[in-house]
Amino acid sequence: xxxxxxxxxxxxxxxxxxxxxxxxxxxxxxxxxxxxxxxxxxxxxxxxxxxxxxxxxxxxxxxxxxxxxxxxxxxxxxxxxxxxxxxxxxxxxxxxxxxxxxxxxxxxxxxxxxxxxxxxxxxxxxxxxxxxxxxxxxxxxxxxxxxxxxxxxxxxxxxxxxxxxxxxxxxxxxxxxxxxxxxxxxxxxxxxxxxxxxxxxxxxxxxxxxxxxxxxxxxxxxxxxxxxxxxxxxxxxxxxxxxxxxxxxxxxxxxxxxxxxxxxxxxxxxxxxxxxxxxxxxxxxxxxxxxxxxxxxxxxxxxxxxxxxxxxxxxxxxxxxxxxxxxxxxxxxxxxxxxxxxxxxxxxxxxxxxxxxxxxxxxxxxxxxxxxxxxxxxxxxxxxxxxxxxxxx
Ligand SMILES: Cc1ncc(COP(=O)(O)O)c(C=O)c1O
Numbered sequence: 001x002x003x004x005x006x007x008x009x010x011x012x013x014x015x016x017x018x019x020x021x022x023x024x025x026x027x028x029x030x031x032x033x034x035x036x037x038x039x040x041x042x043x044x045x046x047x048x049x050x051x052x053x054x055x056x057x058x059x060x061x062x063x064x065x066x067x068x069x070x071x072x073x074x075x076x077x078x079x080x081x082x083x084x085x086x087x088x089x090x091x092x093x094x095x096x097x098x099x100x101x102x103x104x105x106x107x108x109x110x111x112x113x114x115x116x117x118x119x120x121x122x123x124x125x126x127x128x129x130x131x132x133x134x135x136x137x138x139x140x141x142x143x144x145x146x147x148x149x150x151x152x153x154x155x156x157x158x159x160x161x162x163x164x165x166x167x168x169x170x171x172x173x174x175x176x177x178x179x180x181x182x183x184x185x186x187x188x189x190x191x192x193x194x195x196x197x198x199x200x201x202x203x204x205x206x207x208x209x210x211x212x213x214x215x216x217x218x219x220x221x222x223x224x225x226x227x228x229x230x231x232x233x234x235x236x237x238x239x240x241x242x243x244x245x246x247x248x249x250x251x252x253x254x255x256x257x258x259x260x261x262x263x264x265x266x267x268x269x270x271x272x273x274x275x276x277x278x279x280x281x282x283x284x285x286x287x288x289x290x291x292x293x294x295x296x297x298x299x300x301x302x303x304x305x306x307x308x309x310x311x312x313x314x315x316x317x318x319x320x321x322x323x324x325x326x327x328x329x330x331x332x333x334x335x336x337x338x339x340x341x342x343x344x345x346x347x348x349x350x351x352x353x354x355x356x357x358x359x360x361x362x363x364x365x366x367x368x369x370x371x372x373x374x375x376x377x378x379x380x381x382x383x384x385x386x387x388x389x390x391x392x393x
Contacts, residue, residue, distance in 0.1 A: 003291050003376060011287070012377055022382040024303075025348040027166070027194055027325045027373035030220040032280075039279045040222060043272040056271045063271065066278025070227045073281050073289075074211065075202040079260035080235075082228040083274050087193045087214040088116040090228030093264050094210045095120050097238035098158065098187065103129030105157045110135050110143040110172065111359040112165035114191050118358060121160065130157070134359060141318030145176040152184045159186055164194035167357040167369055169300065169322030171199070178207025187234070193217065196227065197281075198296060198324055200289045209234040215273075218292070218324075218375060221280035222273040230261045240264060292376045296324035299374040299383065306387040307372075313390065316369055324374045327352070333393065335370035345389050 012018045017031035043062075046055040064078070071078040084090035095117075101107075107121045111134045121132050136147040143161060159181045163174045174190055181188035190208040195201055197218030203211055211229040215221030230238065240247060240257070246267035248255040257263050284292065303326050307313050312331040330338055335351035342349050350371045354361040361367070372386060 001288075001291070003287070003295050007287075008295075008376065008379065012379075015377060018377060020346060022347045022385050024372035024374065024378070024382075024386060025350050026220075026375040026377075027217055027371065028350050029216045029223060030218060030375055031377065032220055032222065032276075033283060035283060036221065036276045036279045040272045040276040043275050047272070052271075059271050059275060062275045062278060063269075066274050066281065069278050069281035069285065070229075072285060073196065073201065074227070074229050075204055076229050077232060080203075080229055080232055082230065082261040082264040083269070083277070084212075084226045084228050084264065085224055085270070087191070087212045087226040087228075088114075090212040090226050090264065091117055091189065091191065091210070092120050093240060093242070094189065094212075094228065094230065094238060095124070095158075096241045097264075099237065099239075101125065101128035101130040101157060104155055105130035106151075106153075106155045107132045107158045107160065108135055108148065108151055108156055109133075109160040110162065111137065111363055112143070112162050112167075112170065112172065112357055113160060113359065114162045114166060114193060115355045115358050117160055117162070117189075117191055121158075135159075140320050141170055142320075143172050143177060145173060145180050148177060149180045149184075152180065152186060156184070156186050158189060160189045160191070162191040162193070164192075164198070164323045164325065165357055165360065166194060166325070167352045167361060167366075167371065168319075168327035169304075169317035169325050170319035171321055171323050174206050174208075178205075182207045187237070194323065194325060197284045197289070197292065199293050203229055203231070215277040215280060218296075219277070219280045219284050220375075221277040224270055225273050225277040227277075228261065228264055230264070235259075235261065235263075238263075287376065295376040296374055296378075297321075299376075299378045299380075300324045300326055302380065303372060303374055303378075303383050303386070306383055307390070310387065310390050316364075316366075326372045326374070327369045328372070329366075329369060330390070330393070335368045338370050338393070341393060342386070342389055347386055347389055349386075 138144045189210040192213040196213030209231045215225035216223045316327040339351045
């Protein structure tokens with residue numbers, strides 16, 4: 001059922017931050033709810049009261065409940081989920097665990113790839129004498145599955161796709177790319193950093209082997225939490241570079257690698273934050289991801305319409321159907337300066353540096369772009385406030 005104004009009012013009443021700021025930075029970090037905050041603080045207080053380790057022992061079921069919620073979110077099995085500290089950490093650990101690259105091997109990605117993933121691929125490729133190549137885009141700016149299909153050969157060791165790039169509203173055809181990788185039997189990594197909690201993510205429908213996303217963005221979970229999905233049938237191709245007493249405990253005279261995705265977890269973990277992540281995912285599932293997507297779509301369309309009517313503002317989003325990330329430039333004002341000026345009016349937007357999306361930004365000649373992102377919490381009044389503030393700049 002679609003989200004009603006009453007629903008939004010109730011959800012905003014449970015979000016302390018909306019009293020202080022008009023937040024258009026959900027794609028960097030969203031505003032947490034009291035409900036999630038309460039879970040985190042409760043656990044920290046328990047740690048102080050009875051000892052952090054002892055409180056951790058009592059929280060085992062809560063951590064597993066967070067894993068179950070993450071599995072439900074992705075239509076995966078709990079054994080396919082690792083809880084990590086950041087999305088890049090999870091992606092990097094899985095990438096580093098792939099079989100060693102050889103000279104001439106090929107890593108295929110798109111020009112929108114997240115800068116962190118690119119840096120890992122580039123560094124590994126350079127050391128091995130392998131190559132990182134970019135799959136051409138269709139006219140609307142999305143990655144072309146047809147072009148990818150023509151690039152596949154037996155030297156391709158990975159296809160990596162950023163589903164919703166950080167620098168705008170583009171949505172890549174993640175499942176169509178998955179059809180190509182599945183038919184070719186090539187490992188497929190999906191960066192769902194901006195997707196989780198914003199758009200429905202079914203790993204079966206996507207056909208990926210690895211998918212990662214973060215807690216702090218559209219899921220409204222705490223910073224320092226992320227989800228790494230590893231397809232069950234793919235797990236044994238991955239040999240983690242680092243292990244510890246949890247991921248590979250010493251058994252019968254030697255280390256025994258865990259037989260599930262937890263081989264990518266560590267013994268020490270931010271228990272309070274992972275409990276908070278579980279609560280945030282449950283909250284998103286209760287609201288309904290499809291309804292969240294509908295509301296974000298409507299609000300981001302309104303925001304694009306408002307911005308397009310302001311003199312000096314140019315919308316920069318590519319693609320057909322767009323996400324809740326709205327990118328634009330303002331004539332004679334840098335994105336960094338815009339962000340600072342709006343912050344003085346308690347309006348939060350982001351300036352996206354070229355390093356976040358280096359290939360695409362260089363191709364389009366941008367050193368940075370302004371980004372205003374909406375969530376289901378965003379109201380028309382907030383959009384009007386942002387538009388009014390922009391007019392006065
Ligand atoms: C598409 C995408 N991938 C990855 C990241 C980075 O995620 P993390 O900081 O959790 O590594 C971001 C952050 O903005 C992102 O937009």
